[in-house]
Amino acid sequence: MKQFLGVDIGGTNVKFGVVDADGNIVKKKKYPTIEVSEGGDFCGNFSKLLAKRLKKFPDIASVGIGIPGTISADGKSTLDLPNVPALANQALVKVLEKDFPTLPIVMDNDANAAALGELEFGLEALPKTYIFITLGTGVGGGCVINGKIFKGGDGNGFEVGHVMSSTGKTIEQNIGKAGIIAMAKKYIAEGQIPTTLSGEFDAKAVANAAHEGDKLALQVYHDMGKYVGELIVTLVRVLDIKTILIGGGVSETFDYLKLNMYSVINEFLPEYYTKDLNIQLATLGNNAGILGAASLGISGIELK
Amino acid sequence: MKQFLGVDIGGTNVKFGVVDADGNIVKKKKYPTIEVSEGGDFCGNFSKLLAKRLKKFPDIASVGIGIPGTISADGKSTLDLPNVPALANQALVKVLEKDFPTLPIVMDNDANAAALGELEFGLEALPKTYIFITLGTGVGGGCVINGKIFKGGDGNGFEVGHVMSSTGKTIEQNIGKAGIIAMAKKYIAEGQIPTTLSGEFDAKAVANAAHEGDKLALQVYHDMGKYVGELIVTLVRVLDIKTILIGGGVSETFDYLKLNMYSVINEFLPEYYTKDLNIQLATLGNNAGILGAASLGISGIELK
Structure with missing residues (x-):
């Protein structure tokens, strides 16, 4: 059965959540943001952590990433990110697409992610707008x-x-x-x-x-x-x-x-x-970060 | 050379303008809104006036209509139209598409029309957003x-x-x-x-x-x-x-x-x-109504 990875990047922790199609979080793992920022190579470190997750959960069909800040118009790079300085102005999606060329990877602002998560995984039926x-x-x-x-x-x-x-x-x-x-x-x-x-x-x-x-x-x-x-x-x-x-x-x-x-x-x-x-x-409450991020990745499958 | 019809429907007059590709208004003609509303058959009367314009200007390639009010989500019908009561809640575009089946016909709110007109005909170069x-x-x-x-x-x-x-x-x-x-x-x-x-x-x-x-x-x-x-x-x-x-x-x-x-x-x-x-x-000033409406029609050509 297909699974989806949702990554919620915050100022304190980077949370990886493996989510199934029903919105159950199968596995959660978090890393201190400061560790992922080590050596100023956020993208490289992130890519290694992602590789580990993918190895352990081979059914992951997409990756969605929610970030606490602004992104470029093409959605591939971060812009201003006051709470995660090591990730500001980084082409995170481009780096990851190079490392994982077949995987749909979608990044967006965490509030946008949480919004989309309500449609994909919310407990109440919603119109599409x-x-x-x-x-x-x-x-x-x-x-x-x-x-x-x-x-x-x-x-x-x-x-x-x-x-x-x-x-x-x-x-x-x-x-x-x-x-x-x-x-x-x-x-x-x-x-x-x-x-x-x-x-x-x-x-x-x-x-x-x-x-x-x-x-x-x-x-x-x-x-x-x-x-x-x-x-x-x-x-x-x-x-x-x-x-x-x-x-x-x-x-x-x-x-x-x-x-x-x-x-x-x-x-x-x-x-x-x-x-x-x-x-x-x-309705998603505390899981909005991971489920929202996962819903971004799912939207990426539809685009590919 | 192709021409485009822009129709600016207002509370006082219905203005028909034949526009060329450079945004010159080749011919203007206006009818009192109260006449076009006669017998409560705004759509039928409008269709007849449109037929006359099309006969006289056979190079008209599209029709755009600006209305002073709200429209349905599919853009085919008017909703609330306080200044033109006879046209409120009328399927104007559907009626016209039946009468002129090959002609691209696009209707929108007059402010939206004026906005789009600035891109098509404005005197200053504009970005597309x-x-x-x-x-x-x-x-x-x-x-x-x-x-x-x-x-x-x-x-x-x-x-x-x-x-x-x-x-x-x-x-x-x-x-x-x-x-x-x-x-x-x-x-x-x-x-x-x-x-x-x-x-x-x-x-x-x-x-x-x-x-x-x-x-x-x-x-x-x-x-x-x-x-x-x-x-x-x-x-x-x-x-x-x-x-x-x-x-x-x-x-x-x-x-x-x-x-x-x-x-x-x-x-x-x-x-x-x-x-x-x-x-x-x-930059369009007083011509914004007709030129804006004409630009709606041109966008309809691209869609067809």
Whole structure:
């Protein structure tokens, strides 16, 4: 039975996952990114690790690689990669295609990979055209049109965390982890809303407080809902897509955002959009990195 | 020599233009929209008018039609068309393809048509991937990727006038004609900036005052620059496109926007985008409707 390799390259670890056609991760193996970067030869080291995986799992039919940064328009090279400096501006796919000439190898931004993974392996049936937004430490996402990742003009479209919002800042500045903490601190300083939060705390503490009914924490999520609503309005208007997946660790707090999010959406989107609008949570969770990367490789089989 | 028919359907007139390969409008003819709508049979009446044009100009190789509204995902039918009610929800292209089976006929939104017209007939050489934004009574535009109109998921993407801005309203609410007048009146009411504007006036009067150095009118355009800058930041981030054409009657006032527009752009876009960013004025002016529509038809020849 065919298997697919998904490689999730992050700032801390490079994770290799062997995935079967049903989206089961048969085998996971991770290497510290700093080891793979050794001697400044990320591509060479990566190629050796890949050779090992392929030897051990001869049924691997494709390789997909998710990277935390921008790629060249042809998809063969990395560009800016602040968290993995040794891999910045490297022709990784070209090197690998030379070493493994018969193997389909596809690389993309990790958020695009996670987006495509929802179509290939997600638990819910999806139309072939949808928007995927991750709300986490940062705000990112991917867009799939007719089953293919929409890459924009020069290959790095859908940087949705940097869309402008009603605060005159970007959506990520508003509701990334730092933004959530700043919102909470602003309300604490104003002293108008009762809360158990005080001193220094992280975004997780705001979420926990909200779970316990903390009024100030809930107000923060209420505001977040407004900004997410604005982002959805903008994206739906630019892309004319009505299915929206929300991922990235927000699943437990998403209910707190909803009311205000829909209020903005219903104010600004006419019925042409709202009658078919479907906003739901993404389903791959912690496996999104590997499964998303594997789905890239599978799309490469179809292209070859 | 081949000719191309461009039809610009508006709320007041339906304009037929016979265009040569160099973008010269050989012959223009217009009919009141209300006449073409007679008996509620817009499609039938249109087909008869088209037959006349084709008889008189037998070298017409394609027909392009620009409409002021939304179209179906397959491009064959109109959807919502507030300014031309008799043409709303009509399978215009299907009717015409039945009447003229060998002729390539392509219909699209008029802003998309105008966008594509700049590539086919514009006075400046353009890359095949660019964003076109019209600033006029409303705010609209089109997006061309690799020489093709980008239509989004369901065919009606790039409704950029309805992108959210830092005021918590849409860009069109801010800087459409009504928005310009509202901004000027707000500053007049505040009474802090000297101006010759008073009482009732239209957007043209604000432009004229700005030409004469009126400080309040110039402040209005300065603010407009900020909102246009925000729109460009958002679109560039979502679409990864670095060539931007500005059209729609703003050409004479564009200089007043520039400073603030670039200030927002340089604050929010990193070098990856700004190093290649090219923002220029569109060139087709008053002929954009007919030439844009004609360019749709030409794209249809390539498809057949």
